[in-house]
Amino acid sequence: MILPRLALRNLLRQRRRTALTLMVVVAGFLALSLAGGFMAQTFQGLADGAIRGGLGHLQVMAPGAMEGDEAQSLEKALPEGEALAARLRQDSAVAEVLPRIHFMGLLSSGPKSVAFLGTAVDPALEPKHMACLDSLKDGAKARGGAGSRWLSTDPAAREVILGTGLARSLGASVGSLLTLMSTTKDGALNAVDVEVVGLQDQGLKELNDRVLTVGLATAGQLLDAGPARSRLSVVLKHPGDTAAEQARLQTLLPETTVKPWFELASFYRQVKLLYYAIFGFMGLVLFLVVLLATANTLLMSVMERVREFGVLRAMGLRPGQLLALLQWEGAFLGLFGSALGLAATLLLRAGLNALHLQMPAPPGTSHGYELDIHLVPGVYLAVALGLQATLQVSALFPGLKAAKLRIVEALRHV
Amino acid sequence: MLEFREVTRAYELGGERAGVFGVSLAVPKGCLAVLAGPSGSGKTTLLQLAGLLDQPDEGAVLLDGQEVSSLSERERCGLRLGRLGFVFQAFNLVPVLTALENAMLPLQLQGLPENEARRRAEAALERVGLSDRLHHRPGQLSGGQQQRAAIARALAPDPLLVLADEPTASLDHAHGGPLMDLMAELATERGATFLVASHDPAVIARADHVFRLADGRLIEEEHR
Numbered sequence: 001m002i003l004p005r006l007a008l009r010n011l012l013r014q015r016r017r018t019a020l021t022l023m024v025v026v027a028g029f030l031a032l033s034l035a036g037g038f039m040a041q042t043f044q045g046l047a048d049g050a051i052r053g054g055l056g057h058l059q060v061m062a063p064g065a066m067e068g069d070e071a072q073s074l075e076k077a078l079p080e081g082e083a084l085a086a087r088l089r090q091d092s093a094v095a096e097v098l099p100r101i102h103f104m105g106l107l108s109s110g111p112k113s114v115a116f117l118g119t120a121v122d123p124a125l126e127p128k129h130m131a132c133l134d135s136l137k138d139g140a141k142a143r144g145g146a147g148s149r150w151l152s153t154d155p156a157a158r159e160v161i162l163g164t165g166l167a168r169s170l171g172a173s174v175g176s177l178l179t180l181m182s183t184t185k186d187g188a189l190n191a192v193d194v195e196v197v198g199l200q201d202q203g204l205k206e207l208n209d210r211v212l213t214v215g216l217a218t219a220g221q222l223l224d225a226g227p228a229r230s231r232l233s234v235v236l237k238h239p240g241d242t243a244a245e246q247a248r249l250q251t252l253l254p255e256t257t258v259k260p261w262f263e264l265a266s267f268y269r270q271v272k273l274l275y276y277a278i279f280g281f282m283g284l285v286l287f288l289v290v291l292l293a294t295a296n297t298l299l300m301s302v303m304e305r306v307r308e309f310g311v312l313r314a315m316g317l318r319p320g321q322l323l324a325l326l327q328w329e330g331a332f333l334g335l336f337g338s339a340l341g342l343a344a345t346l347l348l349r350a351g352l353n354a355l356h357l358q359m360p361a362p363p364g365t366s367h368g369y370e371l372d373i374h375l376v377p378g379v380y381l382a383v384a385l386g387l388q389a390t391l392q393v394s395a396l397f398p399g400l401k402a403a404k405l406r407i408v409e410a411l412r413h414v
Numbered sequence: 415m416l417e418f419r420e421v422t423r424a425y426e427l428g429g430e431r432a433g434v435f436g437v438s439l440a441v442p443k444g445c446l447a448v449l450a451g452p453s454g455s456g457k458t459t460l461l462q463l464a465g466l467l468d469q470p471d472e473g474a475v476l477l478d479g480q481e482v483s484s485l486s487e488r489e490r491c492g493l494r495l496g497r498l499g500f501v502f503q504a505f506n507l508v509p510v511l512t513a514l515e516n517a518m519l520p521l522q523l524q525g526l527p528e529n530e531a532r533r534r535a536e537a538a539l540e541r542v543g544l545s546d547r548l549h550h551r552p553g554q555l556s557g558g559q560q561q562r563a564a565i566a567r568a569l570a571p572d573p574l575l576v577l578a579d580e581p582t583a584s585l586d587h588a589h590g591g592p593l594m595d596l597m598a599e600l601a602t603e604r605g606a607t608f609l610v611a612s613h614d615p616a617v618i619a620r621a622d623h624v625f626r627l628a629d630g631r632l633i634e635e636e637h638r
Contacts, residue, residue, distance in 0.1 A: 308509070312508070316492070
């Protein structure tokens with residue numbers, strides 16, 4: 001244990017230099033771990049948005065439902081969707097099943113008609129598990145959105161909630177009467193008169209320009225859907241089991257296709273890849289900065305101790321042990337740097353979160369959000385291990401230089 | 415105990431050929447021997463060859479009957495650690511370690527348990543008169559005390575041969591004399607051989623054997 005002790009004393013010998021090196025390591029740790037916490041917040045927000053935006057944890061659909069377009073509504077639907085939903089509700093892992101119908105058509109105000117993308121949902125179940133009321137609350141702030149409310153649970157009610165952009169293009173507001181037009185599952189044209197009861201703002205302009213939501217009963221009448229449903233959104237009791245439950249339910253329901261939310265949320269996957277690329281590059285640069293700064297410090301320290309290394313070698317220290325001595329110095333720098341970095345991260349994270357900073361809306365969305373840097377022990381551990389490896393690599397070159405010193409020349413060194 | 419047989423080690427120094435050339439000498443066990451001569455006479459080169467810090471171009475170096483000049487680096491490290499001790503002109507104690515830790519260092523590098531290393535290092539420091547300076551760092555010791563600590567470090571592993579390069583050159587006469595007395599006593603008491611490179615007449619006066627060098631060649635031997 002003499003080498004670690006010697007390494008520690010050597011670091012303490014040049015306190016100011018060691019402190020500066022530690023600051024580089026701490027800064028690297030801080031930047032990477034805070035970025036990791038920010039990424040975790042973003043991913044969590046996107047995941048919640050996707051799951052509570054309607055996907056649920058799992059989606060059950062007819063085989064081939066994801067391939068190609070439907071020529072008409074419900075062409076690729078689950079023919080006995082309601083029965084299947086009832087069966088799934090009996091499963092012990094399932095918290096709820098939300099049947100949905102996806103359809104398209106024209107929405108007319110009389111003088112003007114606009115194409116729409118519609119979703120029919122169960123008005124009673126949807127607000128309990130999905131974020132539909134949030135988008136309704138945001139929609140109420142839009143022009144014509146005052147008085148917005150959720151769909152009635154009365155099956156006889158013929159109501160619609162419009163995306164804010166769709167309402168604007170039709171000049172519609174809460175209370176307006178419009179006509180929904182689409183084709184039934186048999187290909188016949190059909191229409192239903194509906195009352196606008198609310199506007200919804202889903203955060204994406206392109207969506208707001210096209211989407212509308214109706215109750216399953218309204219869509220059932222418009223499309224002559226019967227028990228057919230486009231998809232079943234499955235909410236699990238334990239979201240962490242999503243991958244395992246997907247495999248189990250797929251085996252249980254071979255006549256359907258069961259997909260987890262993360263395979264369907266393309267925006268989530270794209271943002272995740274983008275963030276990995278951005279922060280991965282940033283991380284690489286930071287690791288490089290730490291590598292060069294610490295290698296420089298350790299090399300300077302070696303050059304100042306040439307004679308001392310000569311004495312140690314004369315006493316019988318092997319070149320490998322000298323290399324190990326420098327590795328210990330790198331190890332202590334990494335260890336202390338990461339410990340201080342962790343403390344700094346926790347302090348700064350708490351401080352930044354306490355400020356309730358409002359972040360600007362991400363590209364393609366219409367909402368800003370409050371900064372809430374997540375606590376991510378896994379990221380901290382990965383950063384600490386990465387920095388530790390960087391420090392060991394940075395100690396390698398000075399260590400090799402020390403190990404290659406000729407003893408007689410080192411003893412003559414002034 | 416230590417023998418040089420027709421040893422040559424040449425190198426360029428300031429454009430001139432320096433080193434030692436065809437030196438043969440034998441140093442018996444348990445004595446204080448001095449390599450004497452002016453600067454550039456080859457004293458330090460011989461000391462480095464004896465300390466296995468360098469290898470001869472020609473000839474052989476024998477330590478306790480074993481030919482050591484052609485050993486591998488690992489074998490030479492092992493011998494230096496176990497059988498040799500070094501004392502340098504500039505003391506060269508490890509500045510971040512106390513006197514006790516410096517004396518413990520070679521023992522711990524040998525792999526001795528800490529308690530045993532501490533016991534032997536304390537005994538060595540006590541023998542050189544530093545029992546009240548165990549926990550002082552080199553910067554807190556006088557030159558004479560530092561050199562005594564260096565001797566304790568060299569002696570702690572109980573070496574066959576202690577090599578000292580100008581050990582009194584950084585000390586005044588008041589400290590140099592007693593230091594040489596101590597080396598002479600230790601050589602007799604422990605049976606270790608002290609080979610000292612020096613041109614200091616006070617050091618030469620205390621030696622049992624004197625080997626005078628000039629221009630890299632042995633010109634005179636004196637055995638007392």
